[in-house]
Amino acid sequence: MICKSNKLTTEQTGCIAYIFRGLKSEWIPALGYPNLPEAKKDVGGYLMDYYNRQRPHTFNDGIPPIAAEENLKILSGIS
Numbered sequence: 001m002i003c004k005s006n007k008l009t010t011e012q013t014g015c016i017a018y019i020f021r022g023l024k025s026e027w028i029p030a031l032g033y034p035n036l037p038e039a040k041k042d043v044g045g046y047l048m049d050y051y052n053r054q055r056p057h058t059f060n061d062g063i064p065p066i067a068a069e070e071n072l073k074i075l076s077g078i079s
Contacts, residue, residue, distance in 0.1 A: 019051065 008016070027046045033039035053066045060068035072078075 019047075022051070022055075023047075 023043065023046055027042070027050070033042065051065075053064050055064055056062045057065060057068070063071070
């Protein structure tokens with residue numbers, strides 16, 4: 001995948017870098033993956049399950065993004 005950073009804002013680039021730094025330090029095995037399909041499956045699980053549904057985020061007062069979004073919907077009356 002090619003990152004076309006000239007189309008991203010500095011803030012977006014920083015967010016992406018932050019996510020990948022966490023991925024590398026918290027999730028990816030020290031010796032890597034045995035094959036590409038295993039890597040894709042595991043990284044997808046990190047992003048879609050752990051990062052969004054389980055991992056505490058300081059910005060959201062220590063709750064995962066999915067929970068923060070649900071709280072916002074409740075507070076705003078959106079169902």
